[in-house]
Amino acid sequence: MIKTVEPSGVILKDICDIQTEKCVAKDSPAAITAVWYSPGRKQVNVCRACLDEMVRRGEWEVKGARLKHRADIVIFDPKGKVKLIAEVKKISLKEKSAQRRASEIRRNLLVHSGIPNTPFFLVAFPDNFYLWKEDISDIYDKPADYRFDAKNTIDNYADKKEVSPLEMSERDFEFLVSDWLKDLVNAKSPEDSLEWATKSGLYDAIRDGSVAIEVALQ
Ligand SMILES: [Zn+2]
Structure with missing residues (x-):
């Protein structure tokens, strides 16, 4: 099922939790966004490339956001x-x-x-x-x-x-x-x-x- 994620607005430098093959924050810290998973509001740190990739795969949808999509x-x-x-x-x-x-x-x-x-x-x-x-x-x-x-x-x-x-x-x-x-x-x-x-x-x-x-x- 598709998970709804909600960007918290917090951007920090960290390792990405998702690490798809397109990840840009895999081994060394880079800009990541903290997002909340619903339900449960679990925090996940994700780089922009992985966020796009998860949406592209249809695994995530972003609450209230329109991402640039290829x-x-x-x-x-x-x-x-x-x-x-x-x-x-x-x-x-x-x-x-x-x-x-x-x-x-x-x-x-x-x-x-x-x-x-x-x-x-x-x-x-x-x-x-x-x-x-x-x-x-x-x-x-x-x-x-x-x-x-x-x-x-x-x-x-x-x-x-x-x-x-x-x-x-x-x-x-x-x-x-x-x-x-x-x-x-x-x-x-x-x-x-x-x-x-x-x-x-x-x-x-x-x-x-x-x-x-x-x-x-x-
Ligand atoms: Zn990533």
Whole structure:
């Protein structure tokens, strides 16, 4: 479940308690923020890089804050308008939990990370992709409009890149998903297997667009 953290406003020089791979205060003290976990208001000292990373992973949401967020993958149409934002997470979950987790990730980003609501929003797990179409109601907890069983697709792309679907890193997975999206953007006509991409309007929206990785959107 996503933890809510509340920055205490105290910034000090210390070692980071979180220490993700992006940590900037791992071995020697650097600027860290003290945040409170809810419930319990346990204090955790976290560097900015780890704070961003925990939010990006969908493990934390920051109370009352809008963090600058880098979207994993963004598709621009030929005019440069953002048509799709994709969050890519290499986590394997049973379908029901995956669906719930995907909704949480989307909600978290829309509400707390200043990510704009775009015509399409994709959450990609290795087994399932979840796609939302923008609607004006702004109901952030809405379940995905489309689910795509991604396992075979991911296996095929992993095969082409000669990476093992089981051993690939989160970054490898991000590249696989972006390769797949590039092929979809450049597809002359949607394949039968991508019926949902046509039905949802995604195929038309992103056709001849461009795919970019790690885009800061503010
Ligand atoms: Zn850190």
